[in-house]
Amino acid sequence: MSSQRSEPTGLYGADADEPAQRRAFAGGAVPVAVYGLGKMGLPLAAVYAEASGAVTGVDIDPDVAEAVDAGECPVEGEPGLPEAVERLAADGSLSATTDAVDAASEASVHVVIVPTLVSDDRPDLSALEAAVRSVGEGLDAGDTVIIESTVPPRTCRDRVAPWLEAESGLGLGEFGLAFCPERTMSGRALEDIRGAHPKVVGGADDESTRVAELIYGGITDAEVYAVSDPTTAECVKVFEGLYRDVNIALANELATLAGEFGVDVPEAIEVANTQPFCDIHDPGPGVGGHCIPYYPYFVISEFEGATPLLETARHVNEYMPEYTVERATEALADRGRDLAEVTAAVFGLAYRPGVDETRASPGVDVAELLADRAETVYAVDPVTTDSPPAGVERVSLDDIEARELDLAVVTTAHEAFESIPWKAFDDVVVLDGRRQFDGDAVGHPLVRLGDGSGEN
Ligand SMILES: NC(=O)c1ccc[n+]([C@@H]2O[C@H](COP(=O)([O-])OP(=O)(O)OC[C@H]3O[C@@H](n4cnc5c(N)ncnc54)[C@H](O)[C@@H]3O)[C@@H](O)[C@H]2O)c1
Numbered sequence: 001m002s003s004q005r006s007e008p009t010g011l012y013g014a015d016a017d018e019p020a021q022r023r024a025f026a027g028g029a030v031p032v033a034v035y036g037l038g039k040m041g042l043p044l045a046a047v048y049a050e051a052s053g054a055v056t057g058v059d060i061d062p063d064v065a066e067a068v069d070a071g072e073c074p075v076e077g078e079p080g081l082p083e084a085v086e087r088l089a090a091d092g093s094l095s096a097t098t099d100a101v102d103a104a105s106e107a108s109v110h111v112v113i114v115p116t117l118v119s120d121d122r123p124d125l126s127a128l129e130a131a132v133r134s135v136g137e138g139l140d141a142g143d144t145v146i147i148e149s150t151v152p153p154r155t156c157r158d159r160v161a162p163w164l165e166a167e168s169g170l171g172l173g174e175f176g177l178a179f180c181p182e183r184t185m186s187g188r189a190l191e192d193i194r195g196a197h198p199k200v201v202g203g204a205d206d207e208s209t210r211v212a213e214l215i216y217g218g219i220t221d222a223e224v225y226a227v228s229d230p231t232t233a234e235c236v237k238v239f240e241g242l243y244r245d246v247n248i249a250l251a252n253e254l255a256t257l258a259g260e261f262g263v264d265v266p267e268a269i270e271v272a273n274t275q276p277f278c279d280i281h282d283p284g285p286g287v288g289g290h291c292i293p294y295y296p297y298f299v300i301s302e303f304e305g306a307t308p309l310l311e312t313a314r315h316v317n318e319y320m321p322e323y324t325v326e327r328a329t330e331a332l333a334d335r336g337r338d339l340a341e342v343t344a345a346v347f348g349l350a351y352r353p354g355v356d357e358t359r360a361s362p363g364v365d366v367a368e369l370l371a372d373r374a375e376t377v378y379a380v381d382p383v384t385t386d387s388p389p390a391g392v393e394r395v396s397l398d399d400i401e402a403r404e405l406d407l408a409v410v411t412t413a414h415e416a417f418e419s420i421p422w423k424a425f426d427d428v429v430v431l432d433g434r435r436q437f438d439g440d441a442v443g444h445p446l447v448r449l450g451d452g453s454g455e456n
């Protein structure tokens, strides 16, 4: 970190007036530590470094910390991020370390954006606890702690604040705490963090909220919404995800009834959505990623109250890979073919187009089900890099045309799939789970989820 900076300062409870505090933040006099340099954390650290000129990134992975400290970008698929990391490391605005306590003792603003996953349908906050306790060990009076990781409601109040107080010996009110959720999508993180959506801040007290508003006023071009407290901000973030999971489940359930309705359900959805009080989402082979499939369990398993809607929506969405394979089986049987004897290819292991992420991915689930039921199964995905499921052979988009396919299942609408050489296949049944193709483009029997062609 540059030695030209004025005396480092804490913003929480500072005597200086707000313009002076804003100048201090923008001038590198408010050292920041960002804990977690992953898909969301590294872009966030970069934007903080652009705004403050004084960021130390912390990651437990020495390869990540070493790369970032050297100005290299270990995160793929984020336009502008490699250039930003290189530039900010070179000018001293961004450095990185694995030593969280050392970074915490130097910083006055602590931003935690480590993974919060789910295992056995329960939130796994172990990474959060480890990071927060390290922050606590290096915490000073006047510091501000900001949690950006998505967490169950009440986490800041019932877990983070006690962890910080236990490790630092300070009491809340001697330091600030706010929950400021990350509302960012992979693939456009810098754009989102810089201001695509309003930023939500919820402070444990008025001073925490004031400091969070001041900081994000220097980070984002978007409006900063201050809410009553951290729990309200935690609810804002989780509710966004719950809304999405439930509404995707509605679309999926309607799609599974298309055969009985005898209609193309997405056509009906599209027209139903032409009036402003309806926003039915798109049916598909399932719901993947590290957000939407997990957030419901931040409520279902954390609170006593009944959650039948959230649980049912999860069951509907988790059934969709099975439903997709059932529809494929039916489509083959309608043409006198037996799934057990066919060669199938799954197009798309990523959970959504263009993103190298297979967590909870429908394409992976479909490939696993086919591996158990079909003769031979290939997987084609030009974006993801991890291994396909057991029993599934990864084949490139260039090479797949040399394989005789009986069944093709499109589970992710990657842009590159527009060039799938359908004419190269003699007699393939195509099940398009993402409405990427129309019949003319494919030139083979085409089944689309929710098209009403099946028995259900
Ligand atoms: N990825 C998204 O699209 C997205 C969107 C919004 C919110 N979020 C939330 O952001 C948070 C981070 O997600 P992500 O996608 O960046 O995760 P990620 O898995 O891409 O990266 C996490 C990083 O944190 C590091 N890490 C783990 N434990 C650590 C610790 N104790 N201290 C320091 N570093 C640690 C890991 O080594 C890794 O580099 C999660 O809470 C997630 O719910 C993610």
Ligand SMILES: CC(=O)N[C@@H]1[C@@H](OP(=O)(O)OP(=O)(O)OC[C@H]2O[C@@H](n3ccc(=O)[nH]c3=O)[C@H](O)[C@@H]2O)O[C@H](CO)[C@@H](O)[C@@H]1O
Residues within 6 Å of the ligand: 182, 183, 184, 185, 186, 240, 241, 244, 248, 281, 282, 283, 284, 285, 286, 287, 288, 289, 290, 291, 292, 351, 352, 362
């Ligand atoms: C800031 C932040 O946290 N943003 C999150 C991020 O979420 P995400 O990266 O997990 O992406 P999603 O788009 O939610 O997709 C999840 C899975 O659901 C499938 N899906 C989706 C829509 C649909 O109509 N039918 C579907 O079947 C899709 O294929 C995929 O598998 O972006 C969303 C805005 O895109 C936000 O709302 C969401 O908060």
